[in-house]
Structures are given as C-alpha cells and as structure tokens.
Amino acid sequence: MTSGKPMKILVAGGGPAGLFFSIIAKRAVPAAAIHVRERNPQGVTYGWGVAFSESAADALRPAAPDVIGALTANTRHDRMVISLDGVGVPVQVGGSHLNARWSLLATLEKFALEAGVVIEHECEATVTDSDLADWDLVIGADGVNSLTRERFAERFRPSVELGGNWMAWYGTPKPYPPSIILQNSEHGVLMVHASGFSAGMSNFTVEVGQETFDRLGFADMTEDESRELCERLFADSLEGAPLRSNHSPWFQTKFVSCARWTHRNLVLIGDALHTVHPSIGSGTRFAMRDAVYLTQALSGAGWDVEVGLKEFERVRKPVADAFQAAAKRSIAWYEGLPSRTITHPTKFALEYLMRTGRVSYRDFRRENREVVLGYERDLR
Ligand SMILES: Cc1cc2nc3c(=O)[nH]c(=O)nc-3n(C[C@H](O)[C@H](O)[C@H](O)COP(=O)(O)OP(=O)(O)OC[C@H]3O[C@@H](n4cnc5c(N)ncnc54)[C@H](O)[C@@H]3O)c2cc1C
Structure with a gap:
C-alpha cells in the first residue's frame, strides 16, 4: 500500500474470523486483493448452532451494521x-441470537x-515462507488446530492445554430454550448445553468428566454408538426426540494462547491465536472482534503492515487476556x-451464572x- 501498489492479502481459513476480517478490510481498502483459502467445500462445516449475544452484536455492529443485522435476524x-x-x-439472562453455524x-x-x-x-x-514473500499481509485464521500456528510455532510460542472434560456436539429436533442440564447418575455427572437455533433444531452438547467417560466406555464406541447411548442417557429430557450428528466425535477442548501474535507480515486471529471455551458461548464473537481490532489497527497505521500488526497486539492483547481469564474460570467450574x-437447583443456577465472575449475586x-426469594426462603 505504501509503495502505491494495491495491497495483496492472503487469509488462511474461511471461518468467522477470516471472513469477517475479509469483509471489513475489503470495505476499508477496496483496491486491495483479498484471497481466502478454505479447506472445506462451500456449505460444509462442523457443529450446529452458535450463540451470538446482544452485547457481542452491539460491540461488532459499528464495524459492519448490515452484516451484524443479518446475523441477529434469527432466533x-x-x-x-x-x-x-x-x-x-x-432465569432471565442477557439476550442472545442463535444461528446455525453453516x-x-x-x-x-x-x-x-x-x-x-x-x-x-477445497483449498488447503x-x-x-514464500507466501510471506508473495503477499503483503498473511492472516492465519485457520481455527483451533491451526497449521499456520504450528508451522511457525517457534515464533508464536503457542500454549495448547487440553480440557479435562469430554464433549460431543449433537443437534436435536426438540425445541430447547437455552438450557444447562445437569444429571447426577450412577455413571457420574452428565451435563448438556442445549439451545434452539432455528424453528426445527436445537444444539445438544453433551459434556462429561474423564471418569464418567471411561465408565461409559465412550472411547471404544463409534460416533453412532455414542450418540445412541447419549439418547438413552438423556431420554427423560429428550422425550423421544433423536440426537443427530454433524461430524460429532468426542473431543477435549483446546485452550490456546500464544506468547507472540505476529511473525514478519503474518498474524494469527480467532481460535488460531487464542480460544475461550464453548461453555461461555463467545468464541465466534471473540474471533470476529480480533478482525475488528486488526482492521482498526491497520487503518490507523495507513495500512503499514509492520506498524499495524504491532498496534493490533498492543491494543487487543489486554482485552483478550481478560476474556480468556473469564473462560478459564468457566472451565474450572465445569x-x-x-x-x-449440588442438591439445590437454584444454588446450581446461581453458581452457573456467577462462574466467570462477570455476574454478581x-x-x-x-x-x-x-x-432468589424462593431460594432464600428454602435456606431458612
Ligand atoms: C461445541 C462447541 C460449541 C460452541 N458454541 C459456540 C457458541 O454458542 N457461540 C460462539 O460464539 N462460539 C461457539 N463456539 C466456538 C466457535 O465455534 C469458535 O470459537 C469460532 O468458530 C472461531 O472462529 P475462527 O474463524 O477463529 O475458527 P473456525 O470457525 O474454526 O474457522 C477456521 C476455518 O479454517 C478452515 N481451515 C482450517 N485449517 C485450514 C487449512 N489448513 N487450510 C484451509 N482452511 C483451513 C476450517 O475449515 C474453518 O472453516 C463453539 C465451539 C464448540 C466446539
């Protein structure tokens, strides 16, 4: 840009971080050539519905009001x-919108x-290094298992901590309000995060600790066998509705952070750079906020990549670190x-809502x- 030639930007990964960055960067610098390389075919992705809180929408709206309007038009x-x-x-909670991830x-x-x-x-x-030479700016937005982060690990010095619990992300046609379901069972504690995201579908994410996972023998089951067992374990709640898979194997969450965010003209954003946790339902917003901070830092630097990337890390890091600290508290609670x-449902609800330290009693x-009055009466 500074040489007068239109800028060339390569974005590795077409998830929320890479796509949102591309939209707002292209609008900010229409002459720039922005190429997104996404390994999945169009319309193919993992998972079911993702929550997008109203506060997240408010924070992102100024960057692209029409885009955020479209993402908040649904459930x-x-x-x-x-x-x-x-x-x-x-319980009453802050508003949130849900969209199918696809x-x-x-x-x-x-x-x-x-x-x-x-x-x-379908482009890996x-x-x-030759991409770094060929493009003015390269964005690693290739998600939690980022190959970009691993390829330049010596520079980014990532830390990847595996969560202690196991999760499987299913869908179900049963309509659920946003729900946390905890069941004490002979196998141990069984948990579900459920939430309707369209007229006909809800998320149904099952979470269990290692001991329960082992006792139930999930490690030796196929994806279908696990799903069928979860249908039986949660039969009372599901009331006969089936669970559905969409690339829904058991997984342990990865908590990612990086000591450095940039290498020459390469920068990581979104889950590739740092994650939160599904239990706080904010990874999409976190990733899209990176895109906004990055575009603002580059714009403020007149699209001088070296200056803009330094500024991105300086301004974004303290905010991101605080958010990650809240996610850590949520992980520890789960x-x-x-x-x-825990025997009292309201006490459980209270603890759940206060787990990150961002909601007080x-x-x-x-x-x-x-x-709360009902709960306080029960305590007397
Ligand atoms: C069970 C579960 C529930 C969740 N629920 C919520 C929720 O309710 N709300 C919320 O905000 N967030 C939620 N999240 C988190 C959210 O999905 C992520 O934080 C968010 O998608 C991160 O966006 P991203 O663009 O950084 O990464 P991704 O969405 O992972 O996108 C990365 C993209 O890069 C592509 N890619 C990867 N490697 C390559 C490669 N080598 N070449 C080309 N392309 C590549 C991938 O195919 C993918 O499209 C949840 C996550 C999980 C696991």
Missing part, C-alpha cells in the same frame, strides 16, 4: 432454564463475495462439578427476584 432468547436432576429453574458462514461469505473478496474452497492453506455435591438477584 433470539433472553431466558434460560438451568436444570438439576429434572428440576428446571427459569448459515452464519453462508451469510459472512455472501457479504465477502459482494465486497469483492475471492474465496477458494499451508502458509509458507471441570470441578463431578467432585461436588446482586445482578442475579436484581434480574431474578422471585427465583
């Missing part, structure tokens, strides 16, 4: 049900194409559940007066 919830052994406590990506892709971004599907992006005895009491 909206502002109540949640937190259940312990079949007793549900409905439609969220299709929406972002549509805006990217309209802006003039080139998207190559293995960023090399991983501690199997070793504790006073906040909870203000939003859920009747629920």
